[in-house]
Amino acid sequence: MTTQHRATPNAARRKEASRRAILTAAFDLLQEIGYAKLSIEGIAARAGVGKQTIYRWWPSKGAVIFDAFLMLSEGSEGEPPALPDTGDLEADLTAVLRATVAELNDPQYDQPMRALATEIAHDPELAAAYVERLDGPLKEAKQRRLRSAQRAGQLAEDLNLDVAVEMIWGPLLNRWLQRSGPLTAEYADDVVTTALNGLRPRPSGR
Amino acid sequence: MTTQHRATPNAARRKEASRRAILTAAFDLLQEIGYAKLSIEGIAARAGVGKQTIYRWWPSKGAVIFDAFLMLSEGSEGEPPALPDTGDLEADLTAVLRATVAELNDPQYDQPMRALATEIAHDPELAAAYVERLDGPLKEAKQRRLRSAQRAGQLAEDLNLDVAVEMIWGPLLNRWLQRSGPLTAEYADDVVTTALNGLRPRPSGR
Amino acid sequence: MTTQHRATPNAARRKEASRRAILTAAFDLLQEIGYAKLSIEGIAARAGVGKQTIYRWWPSKGAVIFDAFLMLSEGSEGEPPALPDTGDLEADLTAVLRATVAELNDPQYDQPMRALATEIAHDPELAAAYVERLDGPLKEAKQRRLRSAQRAGQLAEDLNLDVAVEMIWGPLLNRWLQRSGPLTAEYADDVVTTALNGLRPRPSGR
Amino acid sequence: MTTQHRATPNAARRKEASRRAILTAAFDLLQEIGYAKLSIEGIAARAGVGKQTIYRWWPSKGAVIFDAFLMLSEGSEGEPPALPDTGDLEADLTAVLRATVAELNDPQYDQPMRALATEIAHDPELAAAYVERLDGPLKEAKQRRLRSAQRAGQLAEDLNLDVAVEMIWGPLLNRWLQRSGPLTAEYADDVVTTALNGLRPRPSGR
DNA sequence: GGTTAAACGAGACGGTACGTCTGGTCTTGTA
DNA sequence: TACAAGACCAGACGTACCGTCTCGTTTAACC
Structure with a gap:
């Protein structure tokens, strides 16, 4: 589905039940045994499916994981x-980032999300699919919120929204992925404040 | 023999030539065949070394990769x-970030660095070692530069330097790792400017 | 529906073209790729036929091979x-055995016949069908010739014709199947002579 | 052992226990589940051995079966x-052939021997090994007995012993392998008598 | 300076998983 | 309703590596 690789099988005949079983099994196994021990064999066995049914429809383990996330987010x-x-940008961002922190700290989602992130890091095609299907819509939502603030005069007029979004969420994701420091609500707050105000001193008190 | 979990090998007898051959082979293979196809067997064969010599001194493939980076940076x-x-903070940061961008775009180092980054993402122990041995010194250097600027009144007095560093380098690393957008010198410039000024409008010009 | 073990397909509706295509494909593939690599899938693909059409009408791969031979011999x-x-028994037998040797040595028929022989060796049902449909008629022809000689006083009166036939053709087939020695015209001649005269010394010169 | 196929592994380091376990498992499985269902995986599992240990030392399934027989006969x-x-040739031959008939009819050995016979039929290399290692010594013993009789004047002086042996044992093996008729002690007797006397009438009474 | 114990290269071993291939069954149009 | 097409579950194929375990063979420290 995500990416074709050989003589395309006839998707019309595809069994939806198997597709769902595979994606569910993949996600569950990621939580239970972790990324390192995840195997196609294991997914097939758990899903009650032949291995070929996985190889027929997905080009790689990463693609399966990706589709598993896609299925979840499509609910x-x-x-x-x-x-x-x-209307209060800082408060809104703080709330959203705290929620993100909570999710990243949730052991339930930690393993699967790391798996997805690292598969993406190694597979450009998957990265493209991720940017388009999963990250894209979210990023647009973030930019919409910032644009709204911008129109209200709360953000610089010439602000590059791409950069702005990455400056707010980038530090968080980085700290999570590389474990370069504790990922707390306070950290989220700090990031929002610092990003909004910038590193330079503000002429008037903040 | 302290609190080691197994009979600690006698480091005094360790053969330095083998150690270097292994780390060199690991790094070279990463460049040539990529992370996914990297195997301990392959490293041992390339290094002209028995597999046991690798297993004796490193607990995991990630640890080998990590030491390979360590060896490089120790030159x-x-x-x-x-x-x-x-004295010109913005210029200095821009220069450094542009260099970083160039390095991340260098195909020679792309694969190995991704390998290290993702191994770290999955292995907390490795992450700790990374923070201490590789990232730590670099981060301190970054903070020293910021502190210098802070003392010169170019940065807010109450700035959290941890957050500041991550706000500058985080977006870059993220864009590289996730391929969420083109990684160019202009982007580096944008990040520096935006981080320094913040997202909010500045009362006076610029 | 008589005593069949499963819902007997309606033979009346059977497509003759498909049947012939399957048997021809099976025989050709045996020659080309050999017995070990012969698969139902391959036969179906070569014949331009669905796999089910084979499974519907034949219980095993051996049965297909068997029918392929049957088709050939039915021409x-x-x-x-x-x-x-x-009238000259020894000359007649020698001629026939030489022809058999030539056929067994023909690379065109070697593989298919080995396939049939070994399928029969492992499948009693198939063996019964073989004895009845393919080997039977041939064996009767052989016995007819021997009986004719017997009536002419050229063979012992109390000769067991079953044994006689097997004593002439058995060594040949054995040597072919097990490759226990070269299969030449001279060997055929030797077998005929020795079988007719027996191992014991003949009182008068032969 | 039987046949090398690639960079020869270091036979000195070979584990004898594994070799025996594999051959024993192969033979036992042949008896239990039959040739058609015999798999390398199954042998490895039953022997408590990695698959690679089989592939390292044997080029084919047939070679394993062959060595299993070799091990048995080496006891x-x-x-x-x-x-x-x-001194009584006919009696001796009759006794031996009756024993052979009994063995061929023993369900314990039927399956394994068929497996060996058909593997040989399809694999010339294996056939050569069979002729040399298993069948050869036996055939020489048979010929020795015939030669002894020949010296005693009980067999024709110009008898081709190769042909003679095949004329006695060939019919038996053929009837067994192809199931072309019942394999009884009487049949064995008939074959011996007919082979010794030949098909032609004997001038003087028997 | 001979002994000895550890690290070494090599690689066989019991295993797991890979990605492919085939076996048989089942399903979906088409004729 | 037989057929071609082919997806499906199942599982064996032969290969690649895993991490462990011997094997001799250096090699360095201690006697």
Whole structure:
């Protein structure tokens, strides 16, 4: 589905039940045994499926993991995701980042998300799919919120929203992935404040 | 024999030539065949070394990769690393970040660094070693440069230097690792400017 | 539906073209790729036929091979096969055995016949069918020729014709199947002479 | 051992226990589940051995079966096998052939021997090994017995002993392998008598 | 300076998983 | 309803590595 690699099988005949069983099994196994021990054989066995059924539809283990995330995120699909907009940008961002911190710290999701992140790091095709299907919509939601603040005069007019988003979420993801420091709510708060104000001294008190 | 979990090998008898051959082979193989196909067997064969010699001294493939990086970075050791300090913080940061961008884009180092980054992401012990031995010294150098600017009144007095460093380098690393966008010199410039000024509008010009 | 073990397909609707295509494909593949690599899938693909069509009509790979031979031998059917009868038994037998040797040495037929022989060795049902449909008629022809000689006083009156036939053709088949020695015209001649005269010394010169 | 196929492994380091376990497992499985269902995986599992240990030392499934037979026959090795020699050739041959019939009818050995026979039929290299290591010594014993009779004037002077042996044992093996008729002691007797006397009428009474 | 114990190269071993291939069954149009 | 097409579950194939375990063979420290 994500990426074709050989004579495309006839998708019309595809068995939806098997597809779901595979993705569910993959995600569950990631939680239970971790990324290092995840195997196609294991997924197939857990899903009650022949190995070939996995190889037929996915080009790599990473693609399976990716689709597993896609399936999860599609439960709440239809409407695009949106960040809260109370008018108070700092408060809204703080709330969202604290939630992100909580999710990243949730042992339930830690392993699977690391698996996805590192598969993406090694597989450009997967990275492209990730940017388009999973990260893209989220990033747009973030940018919408910032644009709204920008229109309200709360952000610099010439602000590069791409950079802005990465300056807020980048440090968080980095600290999580590389474990370069504790990932706490306070840290999230700090990041928001510092990003909004910048490193330079503000002429008037902040 | 202290609190080691197994009979500690006698480091005095260790053959330095084999150690270097292994680390060199590991790094070279990473460049040539990539992380996914890197195997202990392959490293041993390339290094002309028995497998046991690897297993004797390193607990995991990630640890070998890590030491390979350590060996490289130790060529220029003795003096701690330092960032340029011309007095012009923005210029200095821009220069450093552009160099970083160039390095991350260098195909020679791309694969090995990704390998290290993802091994760290999955192995907390390795992450700790990384923070202490490789990233730590670098981070301190970065903080020293920022502290110097802070003392010169170019940065906010109450700035959290940890956060500041991550706000500058985090977006870069993230964009590289996740391939979420092009990694160019312009991007580096943007990040520096935006980080220094913050997202909010500045009362006076610029 | 008689005593069949499963829902008998309606033979009336059977497509003759598919049947022939399957048997031809099976035989050709045996020649080309050999018995070890012969697969139902391969036969179906070569015949342009669905796998199910094979499974519907044949219980095993051996049965397909068997029918392939049957089809070949049915080209010359109608009249039962017969051995030459010039009155000179030894000459007739020698001629027939030399022809058999030539056929067994023909690389075109070697592989398929070995396949049939070994399938029969492992499958009693198939062996029964072979004895009845393929080997039976031939054996009767052989016995007819021997009986004719017997009536002419050239063979012992109390000769067991079953044993006689096997004593002439058995050594040949054995040597072919087990490759226990070179299979030449001279060998055929030797077998005929020795079988006719027996191992014991003949009172008068032979 | 039987046949090398690639960079020869270091036979000195070979583990004898594993070799025996593999051959024993192979033979036992042949008896229990039959040739068609015999798999390398199954042998390895039963022997408590890694698959690679089989692939390292044997080029094919047939070679394993062959060596299993070789191991069995080597229990009684040292002295070469010999046929009984009471002076009465017909009686001796009858006894031996009856014993052969009994063995071929023993369900314990039927499957394994068929497996060996058909592997040989499809693999010339294996056939050569069989002729040399297993069948050869036996055939020589048979020929020794016939030669003894020949010296005693009980067999024709110009008898080709190769042909003679095949004329006695060939029919038996053929009937067994192809199931072309019942394999009984009476049949064995018939074959001996007919082979000794030949098909032609004997001038004087028997 | 001969002894000895550890590290070494080599590589066989019991295993796990790979990605492919085939066996048989089942399903979905088409004729 | 037989057929071609081919997806499906199942599991064996032969290969690649895993991490452990001998093997001799250096090699360095201690006698």
